[in-house]
Amino acid sequence: MKGTLAGVLARPWIWSFIGALAVWLAAITFTGGTGAGGMLTAALSLAVFTVVVGVGQMFVITLGPGNVDLSLPANIGLASAVAMTVMAGDDQRIAFGLLAALACGAAIGTANYLLIWALRIPPIIATLSASFVIQSIDISYGRGLQIKPPPGFADFTNIQLFGIPLLAVLTVLFMIGAHVMLQRTIFGRSVLAIGQNMRAARLAGIAVNRVRFATYVLCGTLGGINGALLAGYFRGANVDIGNEYLLASIAVVVIGGTSVAGGKANIPGLFGAALFLVLLLTMLNTFGVSAGVRLLLTGLIIVAVITAAGGTKRER
């Protein structure tokens, strides 16, 4: 750790937290201070889901140019339906439902990589076309109906400790684990190495295909568990439950300071970026702007933040 302020500011992830703080301050200035704590609690509750898929997407993007998982929204939708169906509203079956969601996500990740590896389809096309198949399976499997979570699981997603959602605490622990995995394990270092230069990584003896395979499965699995958690928090699985995570999962990776070109990942920034996105929505909703203006501002602000974060990198 560099002790100076400049040292802190040089860290790419700090910008996402600064952005989150700025929009939060703007929102509470507007309300004259009311609801400051409530906004943070709501932001923490909602940011969790973006972080979980964001970590998966970050590992995939770190594999290098062209690597991205566009099947996450469909994956989340299907896994939410599978998890809630297996749980069948019964508290005793929560663990089975979670396992089913994990398995469903892992299967989707496997299918994605099979398309990429065996058929040599670029990841963008492979995961996008996979998502159409997954969504069709979901529609015929769930018949578009809302499937409710068991009461125990639903309550679990709402537990708060002194205003801090339990899921947010667990997510921080999960992020620490992911950080260690990225920086300290052979798998994580291999992902970074492949992202920096795939050919060099292969020549250095890294099992490139195996690592890429594991990364897509990891991302799929995280999508699966996210589907189950979302269905619990939002009280019901449905096909569209993961829709917003296509853009959000990529946006948090980029805003959080991870290089889109791959080879350079940043876990802490994901949390700041996810908070930033939710607080941005909070701020714009608090200002009471219309839907059109809100979408416009969201786009502009994300572009501005990415430009600002990228600008500091070029200076170094």
Added chain:
Amino acid sequence: MKSGIAIAAVCAALSSTIIANSALADTSGKKIAFSNNYAGNSWRQAMLKSYEIVTKKAVADKVVAAADIFTTADKEVPTQAAQIQNLILQGYDAIVINASSPDALNGAVKQACDAGIVVVSFDGIVTEPCAYRVVVDFKAMGRQEVEEMAKFQPKGGNLLEIRGLAGTSIDEAIHAGILEGVKAHPEFKIVGSVTGDWDQTTAQKAVATVLPSLPDIVGVVDQGGDGYGAAQAFAAAGKPRPTIIMGNRQDELQWWKEQKAKDGYKTWSASIAPGVSTLAFWVAQQVLDGNKSIPHDLLVPYLAFTQDNFETELPNIPKGGVASHEYTQAEAVAAIKANMK
């Protein structure tokens, strides 16, 4: 078994204006296609199911020769335009359509009209003048929401509004109705407005983000599909439960029932019935029958439930689904007649 004569008799009983033009042509040889652009939510599933029930019977009764359903895999306009062109080539006599865009399909719809095909749009309507439009009176629904709210909250207070999908005619109409209602009831004030996209998840998220900054809310006026999410957001934020207008979804009515059992909670529920697809089918059949006097724009009532009758309806709604109403031919003829005054 209903024959053409029996149908004519039913028509005569219900509608004296239509009978003059009715049953001019036999529709038993006619084929009607249904072009649908999405099937991924409970409303669309109920819409398809209602349509299937009614048309299967119509085919079995030899009212029409065929009533096939075609759903495209995505919500894209080009896919549906191509689908309509295929249906023209396949020689259907009428196309019932839930359109992905009000104007982008007009070219394909015009081609169908020029080929002598009757086009009836509903829910997602098309603006092409040659097509028929079955539209629910959403403005009246929005107005009625505030009227009902005034009964439950006679002292008035702050309202939170949840809007639907931005840019759609439905969202604009309900919103306009709500504003009219609030004008007539100045004791209410809309202090916050969020976008819920008629989706529980989106609505819950939007309400959760805006709640901390809002003063006490006595009621939520919304557009259907968003009431349960709003209720969850209030509960998660630890805020007192307001009067939330519901939208005929099973989970909304179930929640209402639980709250009613707990402390006599009162509210009102309204939405467009997915079974309006069957009304569109009957409109197509009536036009094929030679009814040239049917107006191209048909306004039909919304489906509402009150404190007294929602629990009777609840068991009929599939779990996680939405309340529907299938039109019989007689009801359809009556609904058409109501528009001809």
